[in-house]
Amino acid sequence: MASTVVDDEKTPLVPTAVSAPGKVLLAGGYLVLDRAYTGLVFGLNARIHAVIQPIPTGPGIVLNEISVKSPQFRHAVWNYGYRLAEREGGVKVTQLRVDADLALDRNPFIETTLSYVLSYITSVASPIIEPSSITIYADNDYYSTPADLTTATTNPTTTSPRFYNFNVPLSEAHKTGLGSSAALVTSITAALLSFYLPKSHFDLLPTSALASPSRRRLHNLAQAAHCAAQGKVGSGFDVASAVYGSSLYRRFSPSILSNHPEPGSPSFAPALVGLVEERAADPSSPAAITWDTEILQDAVKVPRGLRLVLCDVAGGSQTPGMVKQVLAWRAAQPAEADALWTELHAANQALAAELTALADAQPTGSLADDDGDEPAALRPLRAAFARIRASLRAMTRQTGVPIEPAAQTRLIDACEAVPGVVGGVVPGAGGYDAIALLIRDREDVVRALRELIAGWEFSGEEGVGGKVSMLGVREEMEGVRAEEARGYSL
Ligand SMILES: Nc1ncnc2c1ncn2[C@@H]1O[C@H](COP(=O)(O)OP(=O)(O)OP(=O)(O)O)[C@@H](O)[C@H]1O
Ligand SMILES: C[C@@](O)(CCOP(=O)(O)O)CC(=O)O
Numbered sequence: 445m446a447s448t449v450v451d452d453e454k455t456p457l458v459p460t461a462v463s464a465p466g467k468v469l470l471a472g473g474y475l476v477l478d479r480a481y482t483g484l485v486f487g488l489n490a491r492i493h494a495v496i497q498p499i500p501t502g503p504g505i506v507l508n509e510i511s512v513k514s515p516q517f518r519h520a521v522w523n524y525g526y527r528l529a530e531r532e533g534g535v536k537v538t539q540l541r542v543d544a545d546l547a548l549d550r551n552p553f554i555e556t557t558l559s560y561v562l563s564y565i566t567s568v569a570s571p572i573i574e575p576s577s578i579t580i581y582a583d584n585d586y587y588s589t590p591a592d593l594t595t596a597t598t599n600p601t602t603t604s605p606r607f608y609n610f611n612v613p614l615s616e617a618h619k620t621g622l623g624s625s626a627a628l629v630t631s632i633t634a635a636l637l638s639f640y641l642p643k644s645h646f647d648l649l650p651t652s653a654l655a656s657p658s659r660r661r662l663h664n665l666a667q668a669a670h671c672a673a674q675g676k677v678g679s680g681f682d683v684a685s686a687v688y689g690s691s692l693y694r695r696f697s698p699s700i701l702s703n704h705p706e707p708g709s710p711s712f713a714p715a716l717v718g719l720v721e722e723r724a725a726d727p728s729s730p731a732a733i734t735w736d737t738e739i740l741q742d743a744v745k746v747p748r749g750l751r752l753v754l755c756d757v758a759g760g761s762q763t764p765g766m767v768k769q770v771l772a773w774r775a776a777q778p779a780e781a782d783a784l785w786t787e788l789h790a791a792n793q794a795l796a797a798e799l800t801a802l803a804d805a806q807p808t809g810s811l812a813d814d815d816g817d818e819p820a821a822l823r824p825l826r827a828a829f830a831r832i833r834a835s836l837r838a839m840t841r842q843t844g845v846p847i848e849p850a851a852q853t854r855l856i857d858a859c860e861a862v863p864g865v866v867g868g869v870v871p872g873a874g875g876y877d878a879i880a881l882l883i884r885d886r887e888d889v890v891r892a893l894r895e896l897i898a899g900w901e902f903s904g905e906e907g908v909g910g911k912v913s914m915l916g917v918r919e920e921m922e923g924v925r926a927e928e929a930r931g932y933s934l
Contacts, residue, residue: 456498457497457498457574457576457639457640458498458639458929459495459496459497459498459929459930460495460496460497460635460638460639460926460929461493461494461495461496461635461926461927461928461929461932462493462494462631462634462635462638462648462924462925462926462927463491463492463493463494463631463924463925463927464491464492464626464627464628464630464631464634464686464687464923464924465487465488465489465490465491465627465685465686465689465920465922465923465924466487466488466490466491466492466583466585466586466622466623466624466627466686466917467485467486467487467488467622467623467626467627467681467682467685467686468485468486468488468622468752468754468871468872468878468880468919469483469484469485469681469682469871469872470484470485470486470752470795470869470871470880471483471484471791471792471795471796471832471869472484472485472681472693472789472792473847473870473871473872473873473874474767474770474771474839474873475785475788475789475792476679476681476693476694476695477678477679477695477767477771478695478785479694479695479696479697479736481694481785481789481792482692482693482694482738482789482792482793483679483681483692483693483695483792484692484693484744484792484795484796485681485682485684485685485690485691485692485693485744486685486690486744486746486752486919486920487685487686487688487689487690487919487920487921487922487923488585488622488754488917488918488919488920489583489917489918489919489920490582490583490584490585490586490622490915490917491583491627491631492580492581492582492583492586492624492627492628492630492631493580493581493582493583493631493927493932494578494579494580494628494631494632494634494635495578495579495581495635495927495929495932496576496577496578496635496636496639497576497577497929498574498575498576499511499574499575499576499577501574501575507575508525508526508527508573508575509523509524509525509526509540509575510523510524510526510558510573510575510576510577510578511523511524511576511577511578512524512551512554512558512577512578512579512580512632513577513578513579513580514579514580514582514614515579515581515609516581516582516607516608516609516610517610517612517613517614517617518611518612518613519546519549519613520613520614521542522539522549522550522551522554522555523539523540523541523542524537524538524539524540524555524558525537525538525540526538526558526559526562526573528566528571529707529708529712531710531711532710532711532712532713532714533707533708533709533710533711533712533713534559534560534562534563534566534567534707534708534712534713534716535558535559535562535563535566535573535707536559536707536708537555537558537559537562537707539555549613551614552673553625553628553629553670553673554628554632555673556669556672556673556707557628557629557632557633557636557666557669557670557673558632558636559707560633560665560668560669560672560707560716561632561633561636561637561665561669562636563707563712563713563716564637564665564713564716564717564720565636565637565640565641566713567713567714567716567717568641568645568717568721569640569641569642569645570640573640574640576639578632578635578636579932580628580631580632581607581932582607582624582628583607584607584608584916585620585622585915585916585917586619586620586622586624587610587617587618587619587620588617588618588620588756588758588913589608618758620754620756620878620915621756621872621877621878622754622915622917623682623685623686625670625673625674625682626666626670626682626683626685626686627682627686629666629669629670629673629683629686630662630666630670630683630686630687630924631686631924633662633665633666633669634648634662634666634924637658637661637662637665638926645658646658646661646662648662648924648925648926649926659687659688659923659924660722660735661720661721662687662924663683663684663687663688663735663737664719664720664721664722664735665716665719665720666683666686666687667680667683667684667696667701667735668701668704668716668719668720670682670683671701672704672706672707677698677701677702679693679695680695680696680737681693681695684737684739685923686923686924687923687924688739688741688923689741689920689921689922689923690741690744690919690920690921691739691740691741691743691744692738692739692740692743692744692796693737693738693739693740694737694738694739695737696735696736696737697736700719700733700735700736701719704716704719718732718733719733722734722735741921742800743796743800744796744799744800744921745799745800745803745804746799746803746882746919747799747802747803747806747811748803748806748809748810748811748812749806749809749810749811749812749813749884749885750811750812750866750882750883750884750885751882751883751885751918751919752880752881752882752883752917752918752919753880753881753882753883753890753893753914753915753918754871754878754879754880754881754914754915754917755855755859755878755879755880755881755897755912755913755914755915756877756878756912756913756915757852757855757876757877757878757879757902757908757910757912758902758909758910758911758912758913759876759902759904759908759909759910761846761873761874761875761876761877761908762875763872763873763875763877766845766846766847766873766874766875767873769843769844769845770839770843770845770847773842773843773844773845777842780842784835784838784839784842787835787838788832788835788836788839791828791831791832791834791835792832794828794831795825795828795829795832798824798825798828799825802821802824802825805821806821810885811884811885812884812885812886814886818863818864818884822866822884825866825867825882826866826867828867829860829866829867829868829869829882830867832869833848833853833856833868833869836848836869836870836874837853840874846874846875846876846904846905846906847870847873847874847875848869848870848874849875849876849904849905849906850905851876851902851903851904851905851908852870852874852875852876852879852904855879855900855902855912856868856869856870856879856881858896858900859879859881859893859896859897860881862889862892862893862896863889863892864883864884864886864888864889864892865881865882865883865884865889865893866881866882866883866884867881867882868880868881868882876902876904876906876908879912881893890914893914894914897912897913897914900912
């Protein structure tokens with residue numbers, strides 16, 4: 445364990461908690477990788493929470509250690525030592541062994557985030573980082589719930605725990621695809637910045653302000669850390685929605701991140717500050733970087749009385765492989781791809797426009813109100829979903845990649861036939877992972893859908909099969925937010 449003797453004058457650090465939402469890319473999968481197009485992304489009411497607190501030490505001694513744990517999972521403890529690297533290389537973070545006999549179980553998202561955020565903090569504030577411990581809590585819908593937990597929580601004599609103890613190692617948990625890594629990186633980044641930096645430099649309030657410089661720095665830093673941990677520069681819609689919540693999203697130019705130095709390499713720290721604060725790294729470097737991300741919060745709304753529903757399809761798809769194949773096809777067939785991309789983009793825009801128009805036109809009343817037949821106002825929305833699905837099926841046929849495969853077509857068709865279901869799509873990259881539905885927000889509609897899904901035997905063309913389950917999540921407009929640090933426990 446690394447230790448350093450320092451001055452005993454310290455500013456007291458106070459326990460701090462932050463949460464960031466998961467996401468669903470309702471429309472714009474693949475297209476959003478290209479700045480010419482946008483994605484319609486909704487934040488979800490399933491959040492990842494990070495609670496950070498000081499580790500008490502004896503007078504005059506500072507341990508250079510940050511410990512992170514995720515108590516919902518077995519053996520999910522990661523301890524890190526840190527030190528300033530030479531030649532402005534930032535903070536070097538090294539995982540410490542919890543037990544000499546156990547192999548190191550690395551968590552690249554946590555390790556990379558620590559090295560990015562500590563490098564930034566030591567560059568703009570004190571070079572001394574006091575030790576801390578971080579606890580992660582994930583809302584239950586991020587992972588499929590084992591049957592025994594479901595049974596326990598449906599038993600009327602027990603109350604459902606806010607955060608399940610999944611009682612398996614994280615590597616064995618089945619993710620439901622809500623963007624756990626982006627919400628994790630965003631909440632840890634925001635927690636560290638709030639904890640170590642003075643309010644004058646970083647303040648998460650006010651919660652929604654697009655113009656907030658703190659939120660913008662958080663976005664830039666979390667995107668950089670997430671891409672580095674993933675080992676690739678994706679569109680970043682998941683981190684953007686973790687920070688800003690639901691929006692019509694246009695990605696940043698990939699070149700902003702693709703040439704960034706590695707942690708530990710000379711000048712990593714000033715380059716990172718330049719990237720986060722959008723100023724030239726030093727007087728001799730070229731112009732300042734400006735993130736060209738576009739986040740239109742007002743262009744995304746859900747009309748009163750409607751809600752999103754997500755269903756998890758057991759089995760799942762390998763998204764990275766699908767993305768590679770689709771992009772390779774697009775490069776090989778530019779004319780065909782252009783036509784397809786143009787039509788799908790128009791269909792996606794039409795859905796966003798219909799949702800917003802309907803939300804703005806309904807300042808009172810609710811589309812869930814029961815006055816006999818389904819409101820005629822929902823017809824254009826149905827048409828918008830149908831148009832998107834037609835394009836996604838064309839994409840499936842032309843690329844040969846199972847974006848909306850026949851098994852998903854059958855499932856979405858069946859859901860759309862339930863009265864009160866307005867429309868459905870395969871979200872994100874599509875495939876066998878999930879479906880997203882827009883429904884009238886009524887008990888009877890949810891019940892009918894639940895019954896259909898409970899009895900549904902999913903059987904895909906590629907041997908993918910299993911059960912479908914309805915998640916307990918819905919859309920939420922708000923992005924990252926400060927939480928009350930007291931009161932978190934399993
Ligand atoms: N509760 C958690 N505690 C600690 N680390 C976590 C937790 N949840 C996720 N992670 C980290 O995030 C990784 C999963 O990230 P990945 O990008 O593969 O999934 P995702 O973001 O949920 O998926 P998708 O992009 O399909 O929505 C895990 O391997 C782990 O490193
Ligand atoms: C295919 C892509 O556009 C969306 C992938 O979304 P998801 O992980 O399936 O939710 C990739 C990306 O935007 O980075």
